Amino acid sequence: MPVSFECLHELDEFARNFDMTGVKACNELFYTYRFLGKFFLTVDGDLNPDVFEKYSDYIASLEGRLGDYLVEDDGTDCVIPKEFEDKKEEEESHSLEEYLEELNKLIGLEKVKKDVNSLINLVQIRKLREERGITQPPMSLHLVFSGNPGTGKTTVARLLSKIYHEIGLLSKGHLIETDRSGLVGGYVGQTAIKTSGVIDEAMGGILFIDEAYSLASTSENDYGKEAIDTLLKAMEDHRDDLIVIVAGYPALMERFLHSNPGLESRFNKFIYFEDYTEEELYDIFMLMCSEANLSLDGPADEYVRQYFKKMCEHKSDNFANGRAVRNFFEEVITAQANRLAPQKDITDEELNTLTYEDFLVEE
Structure with a gap:
């Protein structure tokens, strides 16, 4: 300690x-x-x-x-004024069409968007059949998101929770993110309590478990199996108002699902998130610049294109994708700040422009 x-x-x-x-x-x-x-x-x-x-x-x-x-880190100590809560609810309330448009506007992820749209269509038709009293076979809506980090898995899961709420499939439409540390306790009996607490919090929405494969440990003293058993029971008991999405690296997720027959039977829908291409990484970077009211001069723009080309040519098996772009962007704007700070008179154009010099920190 x-x-x-x-x-x-x-x-x-x-x-x-x-x-x-x-x-x-x-x-x-x-x-x-x-x-x-x-x-x-x-x-x-x-x-x-x-x-x-x-x-x-x-x-x-x-x-x-x-x-x-141990007190759950739920933000209860932070009191938010009611007017801000009301404003937050207004901002987060959108129509089904707006959520679908937001999904389809995501950079890249063409196969993912196609699969998710097909899944949404299937759910809508099932919901319509149910409303008209037509018998239909049971279907599991729990999902496996596999892919490297930074490929938009959490973003898509959050949009899916809102879309399912608008369809009427989920009563709340929120997303609860967790991982092994949020589910597994350190001593006997604690894991079931922790896992049940997270499940209760996710009721009416989607429970997103990142790096889910870490629950399936081979150690005899590991409590991950207890978390899985608690989770499987809840998925059965609350299948009408709870969807679970497990996410992680493809190979490790395959091993995770094969570790327990209950997992294989409940998770039968897979969505694979491919790595971004160099063009898509460039588009993500430019989107970040646009949101920060930043533009690039000619040499800087060419540098960025070549940078992502080399990144894709030499990427590792666990390539960080969007996270790598975010880290790169933050390093560049820090370099810009270090370049401009010593100056006495800084123009608006200088504040809003990234130059080739700002990227040399990467060399």
């Missing part, structure tokens, strides 16, 4: 003894460790299964040490 963790654990114990219920310092540190750990695991776009397993075990040990001090 880190010394900081033990010290804050003692602080929480002291606070509890004096009825200072608002103090949960160790809990905050736990979520910080969990977030930073996930960031460093994926920052280079290459996920090592052995390192991931060590990370999962370490997070589980911290969670077990927390015990009763």
